[in-house]
Amino acid sequence: METEIQALIAALTDLRDGVLASFRNLLLPSRLNQLAILLVCALVAWGGRRWASPRLNDWLRTREGWPKWRLRLALVLQKRLQLIFFVLLAWSANAVIASMTIFTSHRYLVALGATIATALLGVSIAARLIRSPFLRRLATWGMWAFVVIYFLDLSGGFSTFLDSVAVNFADFRISALSVIKALVVTGVLFLGARAVAEQAQKRIEGNQEISPSMQVLAVKFLQIALYGAAFFIGLKAVGFDLTGLAVLSGAIGVGLGFGLQKVVSNLVSGVIILLDKSVKPGDVISLGDTFGWIERLGARYVSVVTRDGKEFLIPNEDLITGQVVNWSHSNDFVRIDITFGTSYGDDPHIVRKLAVEAARSVARVLPSRPAVCHITGFGDSSVDYVLRFWITDPVEGLMNVRGAVYLALWDAFKEHGISIPFPQREVRLLNDPAQAADTAG
Template identity: 55%
Template sequence: MNQDLIPSSLSELYENMVAGFSVQFGKLVDLIVTPGWRRHQLIIILALWALAYVLKLVTQNRWETWARARTGWPKWRLRTLVQLMQRLTLVYFVLLSWTLYLFMQNVTWPSHSYIIGVIATLAAAWLAIALVARLVRNRTLRRIFKWAMWVYATLVALNLTDDVAEFLDGVAISIGDLHISALGILKAALLIGVLLTLARIGTRTAERGLQRNDDITPSMQVLLAKGIQVLLYGAVFMAAIRTLGFDLTGIALLSGAIGVGIGFGLQKVVSNLISGIIILMDRSIKPGDVISLGDTFGWINALGARYVSVVTRDGREYLIPNEDLITNQVVNWSHSDRYVRLDLDFGTSYDDDPHQVRATAIRSVKSVKRVLSGGSHEPVCHITGFGDSSVDYVLRFWISDPTKGLTNIRGNVYLALWDAFKAEGISIPFPQREVRLLPDGADSQQIAKE
């Protein structure tokens, strides 16, 4: 860049920028008002837009019918199709304008198609930006990305990129060897945005690929996915630092002191991160396991870097820190397998035959859905003691689907016992107390002796 052309002050930069835009705007106005092919091109552009709108009205129903029949397409392809259907007029205009522009450039009058080429370029850029912007989840970032790319595409189409780049590069701060300009910041922001989007897409693709691999355990799938995510986002961070012009050697010197300070401030966070890695490596819990931690009973929905998501039967989702799963006692109902044994305590009257009670209880529990029978999972019933009011029993049975709930299966078994005992004439006693009434003139010592 010629050093003589670089303005010496911000006001001079602004004046040069305004002058450059004024010149380009004057050229555009001149193209519009001057009679001849310039005006004809504008009329052609308006006619192409009207034709594109008519084509949309004529073919929209057919396109919608065709789109509804694409049921087997992947989600990303269906979303792209929906975006194109919403911008059908713009799609037709891009096709028509580029077809006419290429025809005029190669067959008829290349010099008479400048404005058509500019508009065709802008229309294609706007369509591409609208489709690519859907990859950005955050609405605010998506709008910023759209406007930034639309402005850049407009500058490219009007040949104003050099003037704007010169202006932005002049707005800079220099500290020693470090030179940070507005142009560099914009380039870094654009690069970071693109890399973050690619990193997110890459992470999702890797997660889906790992989940489809049956040879890898769920815990290792999560661990590998988190490792890939850390590598990709770490690479984005390093690229951003290098793009802004920072020297990584200087940062390395400060990393030790900063790390000590952060270590004290984020002690719990680091502890949860390390605990999460330990959980993933030793595979003590994995997505889908049914666990009990204190009063929380549910199945693991997801393993995060800082916490574990546990969903209970009532629809609540608890975010339990990884450190609690390492330091506290956790009951994993499906650690080695999904078979779970449940015990139910009940009592019957002393007048009932214990052999009949045991046979009736086993027969009734086998009739309940979800209860397993046969082999090592055969239900059993044992006498556990002779109580004050009843003979006490324990009924033990197995299930293989604890994720469907434990309270409901216990309730169903109790209900089956109730119906079976009613049918067999077996009574379920309740505690009884004997009350003795003494005469009014009873001696206090007699009362005490009794």
């Protein structure tokens, strides 16, 4: 332990000496004029950004016909106008000084500043490939620090210092340097894996010969394979011992398994759903009080969108263990029943004929399958009927087609004088003097 502390102190001392030497080299009196040139470039770039940014923003608002990727690129460049102006000015100043003198030392700081600014600009633009704002910011600041350290020739001292900050597990040594290398390499591999996965997903989803469930299953397995390979290749590339990592992950996995039973159950249930094709994107399902169509199948949940725009995230386990009504599992034919009643004075034969014709007059009702109307009973004040018809587009909703058929029934009954009875009650007040006098009279 004492040896490790002494090594850490020695690395810190070397790093401090290297940083001080680099700054003394940059701040030589003969190079103050170059620092002044860079400062002037920075001020002019700041003023150029203040002048050009609002004008560029107004001009972009008029580019309505541009594709989205071009507008996004223009906005990315607009936010970095000051750095772009500084890069252009710094390289221009470097070219002017180079044409006036043959000595490289006379433009060393200007060229160094232009090089670092160009690298920072490239990093900030490339970081837009990262979707997560937090990870994008973290990667940007990390790469900016690396660029500055590399071009100031401080990488050796920082590498020694980071390598001295380490933890030993028997024969397994983890240093801060190896962790950073693993994060960088793994992050780059993850970006590549995501790009490949997205392109493969577009091709798989565009293949009409593959069923929707198999498309989702193929995409999920491809993503797991690509991201898993990127993770292990990244660790192996920086020298991590995967044997020791396997033992450690096995011990951790046993502990987490008891606490993540529901998560694992949902993951396994998701795979089962994809394999048995019980539900697929586009199916219309009912689960409890939730009725809607499946928007997408996730690794842990199923997204169900209702007619009122609400999106329910239903765990996969509920679809496996619960009772689910899939309105479009084997086919898209859905039968709908609606009930109504008419008065005893109306001919039931005419009522049944009018009801069938009213149902067939609705556009969404299938003419190829028969609509039927049956008497279901004789009620207290009405003859009760059930009207049955078929549709093939349950994703468009069930309540609206019911309402359309009820409205068609109302119009047909009103046109032919069919009455829909409603309960009528007579209320008598006991011990009412006026009622008693009428009875006596």
